Amino acid sequence: MDQDEDFAAYVDARWSTLVRSAVFLGCSVEDAHDIVQVALIRCYGRWRRIQATENPDAYIYRVLVNCLKDSRRRKWWGERPTRDVPERLAMDGAELVAMTDAVHRALADLSEKARAVVVLRYFAHLSDQEAADVLGVPLGTVKSRLSRAHAQLTTNIHLTEFAEGTL
Amino acid sequence: MTSKPPLTLERLWDKIPTTAAPVHDLIRQGRARRNRRRATAGLAGVAAAIVAITGVQATGWLGANNEVPLADQTSPPAPTVLSGDYDPIEFAEAATASPGTRVQMTFPNAGQRGMAFLMERWVEGRWTPEYYLTSDAIENVEPTWWSVSDADKNAWADIGVTGTGPDVVLLPNTAKPGTYRVCTANGLVKACGLLQVEAP
Numbered sequence: 001m002d003q004d005e006d007f008a009a010y011v012d013a014r015w016s017t018l019v020r021s022a023v024f025l026g027c028s029v030e031d032a033h034d035i036v037q038v039a040l041i042r043c044y045g046r047w048r049r050i051q052a053t054e055n056p057d058a059y060i061y062r063v064l065v066n067c068l069k070d071s072r073r074r075k076w077w078g079e080r081p082t083r084d085v086p087e088r089l090a091m092d093g094a095e096l097v098a099m100t101d102a103v104h105r106a107l108a109d110l111s112e113k114a115r116a117v118v119v120l121r122y123f124a125h126l127s128d129q130e131a132a133d134v135l136g137v138p139l140g141t142v143k144s145r146l147s148r149a150h151a152q153l154t155t156n157i158h159l160t161e162f163a164e165g166t167l
Numbered sequence: 168m169t170s171k172p173p174l175t176l177e178r179l180w181d182k183i184p185t186t187a188a189p190v191h192d193l194i195r196q197g198r199a200r201r202n203r204r205r206a207t208a209g210l211a212g213v214a215a216a217i218v219a220i221t222g223v224q225a226t227g228w229l230g231a232n233n234e235v236p237l238a239d240q241t242s243p244p245a246p247t248v249l250s251g252d253y254d255p256i257e258f259a260e261a262a263t264a265s266p267g268t269r270v271q272m273t274f275p276n277a278g279q280r281g282m283a284f285l286m287e288r289w290v291e292g293r294w295t296p297e298y299y300l301t302s303d304a305i306e307n308v309e310p311t312w313w314s315v316s317d318a319d320k321n322a323w324a325d326i327g328v329t330g331t332g333p334d335v336v337l338l339p340n341t342a343k344p345g346t347y348r349v350c351t352a353n354g355l356v357k358a359c360g361l362l363q364v365e366a367p
Binding site: 004007008016023024042044097103122 | 171184186187188194196197200201
């Protein structure tokens with residue numbers, strides 16, 4: 001399999017997870033699509049080396065987290081504009097805003113750092129050590145953040161409302 | 168102990184909509200980025216060699232060519248029509264204006280937008296962000312602009328604007344003559360238009 005085929009297969013398999021991760025990390029649904037594209041474009045040129053690493057996912061998530069940090073520092077203008085706008089989401093603008101709002105309210109109790117741990121461990125399925133490597137923190141910090149985050153999530157009123165279908 | 172997230176969080180995760188992966192676009196842009204980086208690395212290498220051999224100040228040598236980059240000789244011409252999936256922005260005055268003047272923009276599709284716009288110049292075959300513009304959408308607030316390099320020092324009010332306009336923006340008095348793309352910077356729907364800036 002050549003590099004492009006390999007990259008394409010990875011993107012096809014992980015695209016939704018990466019976009020949803022970016023939403024959970026604090027982006028709007030639309031910004032999440034943009035930021036994941038920026039991260040993957042950055043990774044394309046190093047794809048062979050990334051594939052040679054023990055866990056490519058960990059590397060990609062590190063790039064994604066860094067892109068998010070950049071975008072927060074510089075707002076969205078860190079992107080490189082393109083003439084070819086990607087496919088639009090099927091939902092209309094109001095629905096997207098409502099979805100983004102629901103996610104952000106559900107995760108509102110968590111700090112950015114706690115969210116990152118939740119996403120990397122629960123949804124990207126990285127190990128504690130891999131999450132620690134991505135975030136550049138000690139293993140124990142990941143464990144303690146995850147434990148606190150889990151406790152906060154179980155008592156989050158918005159998640160309860162969502163479970164009851166009132167969101 | 169904490170091996171699984173709450174079920175409701177998983178349900179919320181599953182409900183987040185995503186588009187199909189834009190694989191081909193990512194590969195195309197990834198290649199372009201890689202080629203740009205190689206070209207930059209190559210140019211730096213040539214400059215370093217010249218410095219080593221002749222003692223010429225590389226930065227001065229390269230700086231002297233800043234106004235007319237070598238790549239311009241073969242760069243594609245600026246587009247005359249925008250081909251992306253944007254809502255249109257139409258300019259008064261036949262889409263030609265001088266730096267430091269005000270121009271009116273109308274939005275035939277009346278898409279929701281903010282007061283901020285990004286102004287990009289066609290340089291070496293691609294759109295290069297140069298300025299942010301804010302419109303007169305807020306009463307008694309004058310339209311203004313700033314360079315993208317000053318982005319960290321400025322901000323716009325996060326307001327929603329609807330209707331067909333006109334929205335008035337002030338063209339930067341430092342804008343170089345050329346073809347520009349002006350797009351909504353924070354609208355729900357992206358809208359863009361082409362604008363020619365001519366020498367004053």
